[in-house]
Amino acid sequence: MPIRFFKPLAILLGVFLITSCGNSSEQDAALEPTRDNTQEVLDYYASHPNFFSFKTPEDIPNDLVWEDGMDLPDIGSPEAKKGGTQYGALQDFPRTLRLVGPDSNGSFRPFILDNVAMAMAHQHPNNQNDFYPGLAKSWAVSTQRKTTYIRLDPDARWSDGEKVTADDYLFAFFFFQSEYIIAPWYNNWYGSMYTNITRYDDYTISISIPDVKPNMHYRTLNLSPAPQHFYRELGDDYVARYQWRFVPTTGAYEVRKNDIRKVRSIALTRVKDWWAKDKKFWRYRYNPDKIHLSIIRDTPKVFEAFRRGDLDQFGLNLGEFWYEKLPDDDPDVQNGYIHKTVFYNQRPRPTFGLWMNTAKPLLDNRDIRIGINYATNWDLVIEKFFRGDFERLKTVSDGYGEFSHPTLEPRSFDIDKALAHFANAGFTDRGPDGILVNDRGQRLAFTLTTGYEALKDVLTILKEEAKKPGLEFRIEVLDGTAAWKKVQEKKHDIQFSAYAVALEMYPRYWETYHSVNAYDIAFLEDGSVNPDRKLKTQTNNLEAIAIPEVDDMINRYRSSSDKDEMIELANRLDETLHDHASFVPGYKQSFYRVGYWRWIRYPDGFNLKHSSSAGRYFVHWIDTDMKQETLAARKSGETFPVSIKVFDQYKGD
Amino acid sequence: MNPQTQKKLKRFREIKLGYYSFLLLCFLLVTSALGELLINNRALVVSYDGSLYFPTYAAFHPGTDFGLEYTYQTNYRELQKKFEAEDNGNWVLMPLVPYSPYENHSTDGIFRPSAPSVEHKHYFGTDTTSRDILARLFYGTRIALLFSLVFMASVYLIGITIGCAMGYFGGTFDLIFQRFIEIWSNIPFLYMVIIVFSIVPGTFSITARITILLVVMVLFSWTSMTYFMRTETYKQKARDYTAAARIIGAGHTRIIFKHILPNVLATLVTFMPFTVVGAIAAITALDFLGFGLPPPTPSLGELLKQGTANLRIAPWIVVSAFGTLVVLLTLVTFIGEAIRESFDPKKFTVYR
Known part of the structure; x- marks a missing residue:
C-alpha cells in the first residue's frame, strides 16, 4: 500500500514529462499547407477606402512642422x-510566441514585444512628453487634420532581413482589426481609435485619429508595424499555426528555434547586425x-539560484528579501560581490487593491462595499508587512501628475464605520464566530x-483584521493564469x-x-437597466460597473481634446468611483529595489526616471x-568595495 | 475475545517499540482532541465582576462582555494584563500557549519570522507573518491525523466491501468490477484534485473543502485495497472450513462476516498504519504543492513550504515542521511494524 501514496508525486512527474514532449514542429507540419492572403488584404483595403488611403508624396501638406x-x-x-550572456528566470514557460491572441499576454511578452520591439517613436524615459525616434525618422502633427505624418527610416529591417516599409503599417491595421487573431481588445482599439492610414510612398505614411487629444503623439507614434511577409498565412487557424513561430522583430533580440527548450528555458539572441545598433537612443x-531565461517556478528557488550566481539579478522589492534574506550585512554584500540598489521612479502606479464584482449578491449593495473598504486594514499591511516602505494607493489613477485626483483619500480601517455600514x-448581529449575519441567516x-502566491500573506493579514468588524474573507490562492x-x-x-499601467499622460477609464x-446590453433603449443583461466576459471591467453617468463622463473624456476638461472629468470620475466604493485601493511603491552581481x-544615474524596473530599458551591460x-574572488576570498545605493534624484510623485 | 486474538495482542504488547509508540500516539490523539485547552488565544477561565466565564468552547465573547470598548472577539492576553494592572479581583487564566494558529502576533512591530522565545511564549518561534508555529503545528497535525484516520476508515470500508464481494461472488460480478477498477485506477489522481478544486465554488467553507479533498482522495485510493481482499477471499472461500460452513447451511452474510472476514483481516490490519502514513504524506505533499487545504488553514505542508523558502533566515520553521513529520511518521511506522509482526499468521499456523 505505501506505493499507492507516492502516486501524486509520480503523476506530477508525469505532468512534466507529458508537457515537455509536445513538439511544436510536428504540430506545425500537421496544419494545412501554406496559404497566401495578399489578395485578401488588398481586397480589405479596397473595401475600406476611408480607412486605407493611397496617395502620392505631393499630397502631403506643405505647412507641416x-x-x-x-x-x-x-x-x-x-x-x-x-x-x-545575461541569466534570468521566468516562473512559467511562455504559452506561445505569438504577440497577440489567447495566452499571449504573459510574463515573457515584454522580452519579445513591450520592452524590445520598436515603435515609430517612443516616449523619452526621462520626460514622457517628448518622443525620440525609433522606426520613424521624423514626424509632423497636424491638429486641425487630427493627423500625424510620419517619414519612416529606410534603414529599418525586420530581424529576418526584410525591409520595414509603409505596407507593414497598413498591414498592421488589417492584422489588428481582423477576427483571426482572437483579440477583441485589439479589434476594438485599432477599429475605433483610428480613422485612417494613408500611404504616400514606401517610407511615408500618415495616421489619423477620430478626436484631437492632448497626447496625439502617444496615440499615433507609439504604433508598431506588423511584418506582412510573415503573416501571409494568416487565417482562421492563426492561433495554432503561429503558436510557436517567432514573429520577426524590429528590436534587438530574437528567439531562435533551438533556444526554445520547452518547459526548461528560452533564450533571446541579439540580432546580428541589428539595423539600429548605431542609432542615437539605441x-x-x-x-x-544573449539573454538566457530559465524556468523556475518557486520564488525561493529563483532567489537561491541568484545567490549561487546562476542568475545575475533579483528584484528585492519585498521587505523579506531586502531586509532579511539579503541584508546589508550579508557576506556577499559586504564583500562587494552583490550590489544593492534602490531607485525611485516616477510613473503611473499599478493598481494593487481589492476589486469587487458588483454583479454578485451582497456586493451589489453600496453599504456592504463601503463597509468592506473600512474593514480592510491596508495601513497595517503597509506598516507591519511591507515595513513602511510602501504607501497607500489613493485611487486607480495614481501617478498621472495633474490627472490624478489632488485630494481624494482612501477609506482607512475603521471598525465602527464598517459596522455602521454593514x-x-x-x-446587525454577530454569529457565534463573531462574523455578522443578517436576519435571513446569511453570513457576511x-x-x-x-x-x-507570493502575496498570500497580505490576504491572511487582511482576513484576520476583517474579523474585527465581523467580515469574513475566504482566501483562495490560485495559479496566476487560473486567477x-x-x-x-x-x-x-x-x-x-493589479493592472500594470502603461506610461501614459492620463489614465484610461473605458476599459x-x-x-x-x-454587460452585453447594460441598458435598454429608454436608459433603464436591462433586466436580462448578461455579464460580458474577457474584459477588464472587473467590478461590473455600469453607471450611465460614468459612461457619459468616459465618452466625453475619450472624445475631449481639452486637457483641462479631461482633468476635470478624470477627477470627477475618480470621485464617482470612490463613492461607488467597489475598489479598495491597496498600496503603491514609488521605487524599485534590485540586487545584482x-x-x-x-549607467551612473542607475536608470531612467520613468523606468518601471531595472531592466525595462536595457541600459545595463x-x-x-x-x-x-x-x-x-569568491574562491580566493578577495573582496571589493561595498555598494548599497539609493538613487532618489527622481523621488517625488 | 478468542484466544488467537488474545495471543496476538499479547505479542503486540511484547514488542516494546511498537507498543510504546502506540501509547504515545494515543496520548497525542487525546491531547489534540483537547487542544483548545492547551493552545488557544481564548482564555480558559475569566473571572469578571464576580462571575466566571469559560470562553474556550463557548460562542465568542465580544470585548464589551468584559468592560472593553470593542464589539469584536476579546483579546484575552491584553485583558489579562489589564486585569493585573487594575488589581480589583478580576483575573484571567490563559492556556499554556496563548495564541491561536491564525492571529498575527508580532513581538517587534513587523510581521516576520521570530526565533523561539520563552518570554513571548512563542516556544517554537513564529512564521513569516508572525503566527505562532507551535499553534499552527499542533492544529495542522491534528487536521492531518484526523484526515488520515477518516481516510483510512473510508478506504478500508469501500475496499473491503467491494473486494470481498468480488472474491466471494466471483463470476460476472468479479469480471465487471475488475475491468471497472482497472479503468478507474488509471484516472490521474492529481489532475482530478486540480479539476475538482477548479470547479468547487470558493464560497464553500474550509470544512467543506477539506471534506471534498477527502472524498476525492478516497475515491481514487480504494481500488488497490480490493486486489488484496479479492484474492484473499478467493483463497479462503476455497478452504474446507468455508465449505463446511456452507454444508451446515450458513448463509452468505454469516459466512462472510463470521468466517472469511476474521481470517482475512489479520493481513489487512498490518496495512493500516502504512495507509495512515501515506495519507499524512499525501496531504502534506498536496499542501506543499498548493492543492491541499485552503489558506490560512494550519498545515504541515504549508509550514514545510515556508520553512524551505526561509531556510537561511528562519531555520526553526523547517526544523519544527520537519521534526513533527518525522516523529509522527516514525511512530506510525513503528506501530505498523509491530502489528505486522504480531499478526503474522506464519507465527501460529501450521500452514507454511
Whole structure:
C-alpha cells in the first residue's frame, strides 16, 4: 500500500514529462499547407477606402512642422560594453510566441514585444512628453487634420532581413482589426481609435485619429508595424499555426528555434547586425549578446539560484528579501560581490487593491462595499508587512501628475464605520464566530481570490483584521493564469489584483469602467437597466460597473481634446468611483529595489526616471572580465568595495 | 475475545517499540482532541465582576462582555494584563500557549519570522507573518491525523466491501468490477484534485473543502485495497472450513462476516498504519504543492513550504515542521511494524 501514496508525486512527474514532449514542429507540419492572403488584404483595403488611403508624396501638406526628437539626451551609458550572456528566470514557460491572441499576454511578452520591439517613436524615459525616434525618422502633427505624418527610416529591417516599409503599417491595421487573431481588445482599439492610414510612398505614411487629444503623439507614434511577409498565412487557424513561430522583430533580440527548450528555458539572441545598433537612443542599450531565461517556478528557488550566481539579478522589492534574506550585512554584500540598489521612479502606479464584482449578491449593495473598504486594514499591511516602505494607493489613477485626483483619500480601517455600514445593509448581529449575519441567516463572507502566491500573506493579514468588524474573507490562492481566467470570466467575488499601467499622460477609464465592458446590453433603449443583461466576459471591467453617468463622463473624456476638461472629468470620475466604493485601493511603491552581481553594470544615474524596473530599458551591460574576476574572488576570498545605493534624484510623485 | 486474538495482542504488547509508540500516539490523539485547552488565544477561565466565564468552547465573547470598548472577539492576553494592572479581583487564566494558529502576533512591530522565545511564549518561534508555529503545528497535525484516520476508515470500508464481494461472488460480478477498477485506477489522481478544486465554488467553507479533498482522495485510493481482499477471499472461500460452513447451511452474510472476514483481516490490519502514513504524506505533499487545504488553514505542508523558502533566515520553521513529520511518521511506522509482526499468521499456523 505505501506505493499507492507516492502516486501524486509520480503523476506530477508525469505532468512534466507529458508537457515537455509536445513538439511544436510536428504540430506545425500537421496544419494545412501554406496559404497566401495578399489578395485578401488588398481586397480589405479596397473595401475600406476611408480607412486605407493611397496617395502620392505631393499630397502631403506643405505647412507641416517636422520634428525628429534628435536633440533629446541619449539613453544609456557610452561606457556600456556589448557582449556576454545575461541569466534570468521566468516562473512559467511562455504559452506561445505569438504577440497577440489567447495566452499571449504573459510574463515573457515584454522580452519579445513591450520592452524590445520598436515603435515609430517612443516616449523619452526621462520626460514622457517628448518622443525620440525609433522606426520613424521624423514626424509632423497636424491638429486641425487630427493627423500625424510620419517619414519612416529606410534603414529599418525586420530581424529576418526584410525591409520595414509603409505596407507593414497598413498591414498592421488589417492584422489588428481582423477576427483571426482572437483579440477583441485589439479589434476594438485599432477599429475605433483610428480613422485612417494613408500611404504616400514606401517610407511615408500618415495616421489619423477620430478626436484631437492632448497626447496625439502617444496615440499615433507609439504604433508598431506588423511584418506582412510573415503573416501571409494568416487565417482562421492563426492561433495554432503561429503558436510557436517567432514573429520577426524590429528590436534587438530574437528567439531562435533551438533556444526554445520547452518547459526548461528560452533564450533571446541579439540580432546580428541589428539595423539600429548605431542609432542615437539605441546604441548604448540592449547590450548582452544573449539573454538566457530559465524556468523556475518557486520564488525561493529563483532567489537561491541568484545567490549561487546562476542568475545575475533579483528584484528585492519585498521587505523579506531586502531586509532579511539579503541584508546589508550579508557576506556577499559586504564583500562587494552583490550590489544593492534602490531607485525611485516616477510613473503611473499599478493598481494593487481589492476589486469587487458588483454583479454578485451582497456586493451589489453600496453599504456592504463601503463597509468592506473600512474593514480592510491596508495601513497595517503597509506598516507591519511591507515595513513602511510602501504607501497607500489613493485611487486607480495614481501617478498621472495633474490627472490624478489632488485630494481624494482612501477609506482607512475603521471598525465602527464598517459596522455602521454593514448594519445599514441589514447585517446587525454577530454569529457565534463573531462574523455578522443578517436576519435571513446569511453570513457576511466573501471569497477573496488572488493569483499572487507570493502575496498570500497580505490576504491572511487582511482576513484576520476583517474579523474585527465581523467580515469574513475566504482566501483562495490560485495559479496566476487560473486567477486571471477567473476574473476574466467574472466569476470572482473579490479579487486581489493589479493592472500594470502603461506610461501614459492620463489614465484610461473605458476599459475598466464603461458599461459596454460590464454587460452585453447594460441598458435598454429608454436608459433603464436591462433586466436580462448578461455579464460580458474577457474584459477588464472587473467590478461590473455600469453607471450611465460614468459612461457619459468616459465618452466625453475619450472624445475631449481639452486637457483641462479631461482633468476635470478624470477627477470627477475618480470621485464617482470612490463613492461607488467597489475598489479598495491597496498600496503603491514609488521605487524599485534590485540586487545584482557586480558584473552587471548600470549607467551612473542607475536608470531612467520613468523606468518601471531595472531592466525595462536595457541600459545595463555585462562586464565579462569582471565576472571572471568576481567568480575567482569568491574562491580566493578577495573582496571589493561595498555598494548599497539609493538613487532618489527622481523621488517625488 | 478468542484466544488467537488474545495471543496476538499479547505479542503486540511484547514488542516494546511498537507498543510504546502506540501509547504515545494515543496520548497525542487525546491531547489534540483537547487542544483548545492547551493552545488557544481564548482564555480558559475569566473571572469578571464576580462571575466566571469559560470562553474556550463557548460562542465568542465580544470585548464589551468584559468592560472593553470593542464589539469584536476579546483579546484575552491584553485583558489579562489589564486585569493585573487594575488589581480589583478580576483575573484571567490563559492556556499554556496563548495564541491561536491564525492571529498575527508580532513581538517587534513587523510581521516576520521570530526565533523561539520563552518570554513571548512563542516556544517554537513564529512564521513569516508572525503566527505562532507551535499553534499552527499542533492544529495542522491534528487536521492531518484526523484526515488520515477518516481516510483510512473510508478506504478500508469501500475496499473491503467491494473486494470481498468480488472474491466471494466471483463470476460476472468479479469480471465487471475488475475491468471497472482497472479503468478507474488509471484516472490521474492529481489532475482530478486540480479539476475538482477548479470547479468547487470558493464560497464553500474550509470544512467543506477539506471534506471534498477527502472524498476525492478516497475515491481514487480504494481500488488497490480490493486486489488484496479479492484474492484473499478467493483463497479462503476455497478452504474446507468455508465449505463446511456452507454444508451446515450458513448463509452468505454469516459466512462472510463470521468466517472469511476474521481470517482475512489479520493481513489487512498490518496495512493500516502504512495507509495512515501515506495519507499524512499525501496531504502534506498536496499542501506543499498548493492543492491541499485552503489558506490560512494550519498545515504541515504549508509550514514545510515556508520553512524551505526561509531556510537561511528562519531555520526553526523547517526544523519544527520537519521534526513533527518525522516523529509522527516514525511512530506510525513503528506501530505498523509491530502489528505486522504480531499478526503474522506464519507465527501460529501450521500452514507454511
